[in-house]
Amino acid sequence: MAEEKKRTRRANGESAIYLGKDGRWHARVPMGYKDDGTPYRRHLTRPTRKELVDEVRRLEKQRDEGSARQPGKPWTVAKWLEHWVENIAKPVVSENTYAGYEVAVRVHLVPGVGRHRIDRLEPEHLESLYRRMQSAGSKAGTAHQAHRTARTALGEAVRRGHAAKNAAALAKPPRMEEDETEVEPYSVDEVQSLLLEVNKRRNSARWMLALALGLRQGETLGLRWSDVDLDNEYLKLRRNRLRPKYEHGCSEAAPCGRKAGYCPARVQVRRETKNTKSRAGRRAVPLPGPLVVMLRSHREAQARERAAAGNLWTESEYVFTKPLGGPLSPNTDYHDWKRLLEVAGVRNGRLHDARHTAGTVLMLLGVPDRVIDQIMGWEPGGAARMRARYLHVTDPMLKEAARKIERAIWGAPENLAVDKDQDNEA
Numbered sequence: 035m036a037e038e039k040k041r042t043r044r045a046n047g048e049s050a051i052y053l054g055k056d057g058r059w060h061a062r063v064p065m066g067y068k069d070d071g072t073p074y075r076r077h078l079t080r081p082t083r084k085e086l087v088d089e090v091r092r093l094e095k096q097r098d099e100g101s102a103r104q105p106g107k108p109w110t111v112a113k114w115l116e117h118w119v120e121n122i123a124k125p126v127v128s129e130n131t132y133a134g135y136e137v138a139v140r141v142h143l144v145p146g147v148g149r150h151r152i153d154r155l156e157p158e159h160l161e162s163l164y165r166r167m168q169s170a171g172s173k174a175g176t177a178h179q180a181h182r183t184a185r186t187a188l189g190e191a192v193r194r195g196h197a198a199k200n201a202a203a204l205a206k207p208p209r210m211e212e213d214e215t216e217v218e219p220y221s222v223d224e225v226q227s228l229l230l231e232v233n234k235r236r237n238s239a240r241w242m243l244a245l246a247l248g249l250r251q252g253e254t255l256g257l258r259w260s261d262v263d264l265d266n267e268y269l270k271l272r273r274n275r276l277r278p279k280y281e282h283g284c285s286e287a288a289p290c291g292r293k294a295g296y297c298p299a300r301v302q303v304r305r306e307t308k309n310t311k312s313r314a315g316r317r318a319v320p321l322p323g324p325l326v327v328m329l330r331s332h333r334e335a336q337a338r339e340r341a342a343a344g345n346l347w348t349e350s351e352y353v354f355t356k357p358l359g360g361p362l363s364p365n366t367d368y369h370d371w372k373r374l375l376e377v378a379g380v381r382n383g384r385l386h387d388a389r390h391t392a393g394t395v396l397m398l399l400g401v402p403d404r405v406i407d408q409i410m411g412w413e414p415g416g417a418a419r420m421r422a423r424y425l426h427v428t429d430p431m432l433k434e435a436a437r438k439i440e441r442a443i444w445g446a447p448e449n450l451a452v453d454k455d456q457d458n459e460a
Contacts, residue, residue: 048064049061049062049063049064049090049094050062051083051086051087051090053083054079058079058080058081059079059080059081059082059083059085059086060077060078060079060086061077061078061079061086061089061090062075062076062077063075063076063077063078063090063093063094063097064097065093065097066097076093078090078093096198108151108152108153108196109151109152109153109191109196110148110149110150110151110152111143111144111147111148111149111150111151111152111155112144112148112149114152114187114191114196115139115143115144115148115184115187116139116144118187118190118191119132119135119136119139119187122190123135123186123187128308129276129279129304129305129308130276130277133279134179134183135183135186135187138179138180138182138183138184139183139187142163142167142172142176142180143163143180143183143184146163146166146167146180147159147160147163152188152191152196152197153196153197153198155188155197155201156201157201157202157204157205157206158205159201160181160184160201160202160205161205161206163180164177164180164181164205164207164208165208167180168208174207174208174209174210175210177207177208178207178208178210181202181205181207184201184202184205185200185202185203187202188200188201188202188203189202189203217387217390218383218387219387219390219391219393219394219395220245220380220383220387220388220391222395224380224381225245225391225395227378227379227380228241228245228374228375228378228380229242229245230378231374231377231378232374235374236335236357237332237354237362237370238328238332239325239328239329239331239332239353239354240254240354240367241371241374241388242324242325242328243325244385244388244389244392245388245391245392246322246325246392246395247319247321247325247392247409248388248389248390248391248392248393248396248409248410249271249319249389250274250386250389250411251275251364251367251368251385251386252274252275252276252364253271253273253274253275253310253411254275254354255275255352255354255361255362255364255367256272256273256274256275256306256307256352257269257271257352257353257354258351258352258353259333259351259352259353260351261353262329262353264321264326264329264330264333267320267321267323267326268318268319268320268321269318269319269321270316270317270318270319271310271316271317271318271319271411272309272310272316273307273308273309273310274307274308274309274310275306275307275361275362275364276304276305276306276307276308277304277364277365278295278302278304278306278363278364279302279303279304280294280295280297280300280301280302280303281294281300281301281303282294282297282299282300282301283297283298283299283300283301284297284298284299306361310411317408317409317411318408319408319409320409329353332353336355339357339358339359340359343357343358343359346358347359348360367385368385371385389410392409392410393406393410393421396409396410397421403421406421407420407421
C-alpha cells in the first residue's frame, strides 16, 4: 500500500494517478493551457484504480483529438446560440441566411432547449423539440430549419472545444414528405393565358423572364440595364435583390406605435442587392426573340415614365422599377403575381412555380442538361439533384414514352393493322 500511495515524478504532459487520503483514486490530467497561458489540468476521482485509468484514457483521447471541453464555465445552449448567431455567423453569412438563423435561434431553439448545458445536450432533447414544434402547428420545414441551424451552431462549438459531440448531427429531423406539396408546373395553355394578360400590364417582361427562362425573383428584381445586351440577345445575372429590412426612425420620446416597416420615418438597414453566392449563379442567359422585343418595348415605356415623372423620378438603373423609379419591393412583386394569376384565370401557385415551369419546358424541348444547368444557374456538383427537383415529367412526356415503347415492342401502329387483317383472312 505504501508503494501505491507514493507519488513518482512524471514527464511533462503525462497524467498523474495516485491514491488519496480519502481512500479514493485521483488523477491530474494535463489538458493544455488557459487563456492566460497557465497550464490547465483536469482533476478526476474514482473509487478504484481501474475505473480511474479508463476515465483518464478516455479524457486523454478527447484531448489528443481536440474534442475535450476547454477550461472555464460551461456554455448553456442558449448562451452559445446567442453568441454564435450574433458574433460568429452574422459577420460571414448573407443577410437572408442570418435572418433565418436568428429566427430559428430566438423563436425555437432557445425557448426549447436553451437551458441545457452545451456539453450535456443529447439528440433526444432536439428530437423532442421537433415533435413539440409540430404539435404546436409548425410545419416539418420549420423544424428542419431549426435542425439545420442547431447543427451548424453546435458544429462550431465542437470545433472550438466547447462540446465533445454535435447532438444535432446525431438527431433525426422529421420527415418532409408529409409537409411537401407536389409541384405541378404550368401547362403550355396556362402559360399562354398568362402571356395574354401579361401583355396588358406594366413590367410585362418581368413575368416572361420567370416563365420562359426560370429566373429567380431576386435575380429578376436585381437586374440592371447594364446587365442586358439586347443587340446580342442575352443578359448577365450577377446580383440578387434583397428583401428590405427597416428600423424605426421616430424618436423614443414620440414613438409612432407601428411596426418598423410602417414607421413614417423608417430607416432602411439592409443593402438593396448582393452578389450571387455561387459561380454558377453568375451566368449569361440567352434571350428568345419575343423577349428581346418585350424588353425593348419595356425600356421605351420606362423612358416615358421617367419623362412624365420629372423631378419625382428616383433614378436607380434597375430594369424593373416602381412607377416613379426605384427598385421594386419583393413583397409588392409577389402580390402582383397573385393578381396576375387571378385575372388570367390560371390556378393559384407560388411565384417559384414559374421556375419549375421553365425548367420543365427546357427538358420537354430536348435542351441538353449542360445548357439547362447554365440557364437555371445550377452548380455542376449539385445539378443532377436540382434537375430531379425542378424538372417534372408531364403527361405528354409519359404518353410519348408509351408510344415509343409501343413502336419498339409491338411495331408501328400501321403494321399492327396489317397483321390483324391477315389474321382475319386466315
